[in-house]
Amino acid sequence: MTDFAKLGELSTQIRRDILRMVHGCKSGHPGGSLGCADFFAAMFFEVMNHRAEFNMNGNNEDVFYLSNGHISPVYYSALARSGYFPIPELATFRQINSRLQGHPATAEHLPGIRIATGSLGQGISVALGTALAKKMDGDKNLVYALMGDGEIQEGQNWEAFMFASHHKVDNIIVTIDFNGQQIDGSTLEVMGIGTDIEAKLKAFGWEVLQMNGHDFSSIVNTMQHAKSLTGKGKPIFIMMKTEMGYPVDFMMGSHKWHGVAPNDEELNKALAQLPVTSFGDY
Amino acid sequence: MKKFDIQNVKDTRSGFGAGLSELGKTHPNVVALCADLTGSLKMDAFQKEHPDRFIQVGIAEANMIGLAAGLAIGDKIPFTGTFANFSTGRVYDQIRQSVAYSNKNVKICASHAGVTLGEDGATHQILEDIGLMKMLPNMVVINPCDFNQTKAATIAIANYNGPVYLRFGRPAVPNFTPADQTFEIGKAITLNEGTDVTIFATGHLVWKAIEAGYALAEQGISVELINIHTIKPLDNNAVITSARKTRAVVTAEEHQMNGGLGDSICQLLAKELPTPVEMVAVNDSFGESGTPDQLMKKYGLDTEHIIAAVQRVLKRK
Incomplete structure (x- = not known):
């Protein structure tokens, strides 16, 4: 049985980590990170079969890729809280000589990171490559990837979508963070690929599911359903509705907090909305 | 000046194809990806001999580079094949992020380099690829001279762990280096x-x-x-x-x-x-x-x- 209360406490702690990390280096991307905290808590502590004793090749375990690498704070916090590297190392985020680069990278050998991402539109191709490797090896574990909804404007994604269905890569589950915001405004205003992403993905031959990224039962149940659909000849795509900045009241409702760090006052105001957890701050 | 015997006249891309075919037999982890130029790259022998390890990606080079990086993570040794122009300039950021910076064991194999591609013209004749690739940290850049050397280089790079750019060409040129040579990366x-x-x-x-x-x-x-x-x-x-x-x-x-x-x-x-x-x-x-x-x-x-x-x-x- 899923312990939803524990997942909730974990995601609250991840959110506290995110805010303190971006505040600590006065830069980074809190908005999308906060919005995906519930997803990361569910994935790393419930859904995925993964090992914190990190193996680059990901053989005999599920592999996760973050394509929208700018939400690295949520990724780093989930990895540290899962035991991939010491939690206090979160304090080094974006600072000189840190393994926690502004965007995920492999050069510093941070456990958990398999590829550099953040130059948008490239993660799904990489995830498909690893999914193919697993198929060749008869490894029944899955490949998961998260991408942003603004990111879907990059053309390489559509090459990857086309490839996946043509080659029946049915051991991959891609989730899109459908928060409707990107740097210059709403995704509808900036490049209106809009509300028919589902129809487009279906037309590209993908199985498409929907879930609420702020409801643990929706995330866990949808992921279980998605898993049951793997191995049937189709790649799986999940539209995850989230709110950028959730649940910090003054960070929600616009794209303003996409890439801005809170000042001291804003940090305290935000943390006041995220109660201290039993896991404790780094 | 020493005299060099011409064994035959062959294209270097066929040396790549021959080397890849040999790797198919000796290296079970070698996989090949091609962007709709299998015949031009002489990858058809590998495709025929190892259909389970050959991946047709269509005319989608950016995706091909990402796929190769992902395959390399899963301990495969991917060889990508397309023209030099589409192997480098077209996918520079994909190579930079997913292969060079991420230091993945991907072999970017590029045919039809330079003006000797001929009649297709300058749209396809890249003359900047060596520069583009050599500027990338972690990237090895190899440009063999004839069929035998290209075959030997193709085999050698499978035994080297890291990103490699292997450049070869279309025209038939004198094949004069030893057929049994061992190719040593970085050794003039x-x-x-x-x-x-x-x-x-x-x-x-x-x-x-x-x-x-x-x-x-x-x-x-x-x-x-x-x-x-x-x-x-x-x-x-x-x-x-x-x-x-x-x-x-x-x-x-x-x-x-x-x-x-x-x-x-x-x-x-x-x-x-x-x-x-x-x-x-x-x-x-x-x-x-x-x-x-x-x-x-x-x-x-x-x-x-x-x-x-x-x-x-x-x-x-």
Whole structure:
């Protein structure tokens, strides 16, 4: 049985980590990170079969890729809280000589990171490559990837979508963070690929599911359903509705907090909305 | 000047195809990806022999590079194949992020490099690829000279763990290096020892340099001829040792002057051993349609241009 209360406490702690990390280096991307905290808590502590004793090749375990690498704070916090590297190392985020680069990278050998991402539109191709490797090896574990909804404007994604269905890569589950915001405004205003992403993905031959990224039962149940659909000849795509900045009241409702760090006052105001957890701050 | 026997006349891309086919038998982790140019890249033998390890990606090179990086993470040794133009400039950021910076064991195999692609014209004749690739940290850049060497290089890079750019071409050229050679990445090959001038040549220009060496010998000029098949890492010791001996250097390559082999050698010599250098390369220009021979002549890459460069550099000694 899923312990939803524990997942909730974990995601609250991840959110506290995110805010303190971006505040600590006065830069980074809190908005999308906060919005995906519930997803990361569910994935790393419930859904995925993964090992914190990190193996680059990901053989005999599920592999996760973050394509929208700018939400690295949520990724780093989930990895540290899962035991991939010491939690206090979160304090080094974006600072000189840190393994926690502004965007995920492999050069510093941070456990958990398999590829550099953040130059948008490239993660799904990489995830498909690893999914193919697993198929060749008869490894029944899955490949998961998260991408942003603004990111879907990059053309390489559509090459990857086309490839996946043509080659029946049915051991991959891609989730899109459908928060409707990107740097210059709403995704509808900036490049209106809009509300028919589902129809487009279906037309590209993908199985498409929907879930609420702020409801643990929706995330866990949808992921279980998605898993049951793997191995049937189709790649799986999940539209995850989230709110950028959730649940910090003054960070929600616009794209303003996409890439801005809170000042001291804003940090305290935000943390006041995220109660201290039993896991404790780094 | 030593005489070199021409075993046959073959395209270097077929050397790649032969090497890949051999790897298919010896290396179960080698996989091949191609962007709708299987015949042009001579990957059809591998495709036929190992359909389970051959991935047709369609005309989608960016996706191909990402797939290769993901396969490499899963302990495969991916060889990507398309024209040099679409292997580099078209997918530069994908290579930079997912292969070079992420240091993945991907082999980017690029055919139809340079003007000898011929009649298709400048849209397809990349002359900047060596520069683009050598600027990337972690990337090894190899440009073999004939069929046998390309086959040997293809096999060698599977045994090297890291990103590699392997460049070869379309036209049939003299095949003169040993069929049983072992290819050593980063190790220059001295084809002829001489005392008056050193020619450092790469790729198709190696045979042109041999022809120039024959003609120069008749003029009483002793040419030291070195085949630089690996542009990065450059065999610094071989370059400096020979330049110290001859005190005059000519570089020869089917590439832009900017960013090519000559550029690397000038950078090294300027720092370590200032030496007169003449560069046989394309001078800041795109190519055009024509036969390979016509284009090599027009763009200053034939034997006569190497001879003229030697004569110029000797006057500067």
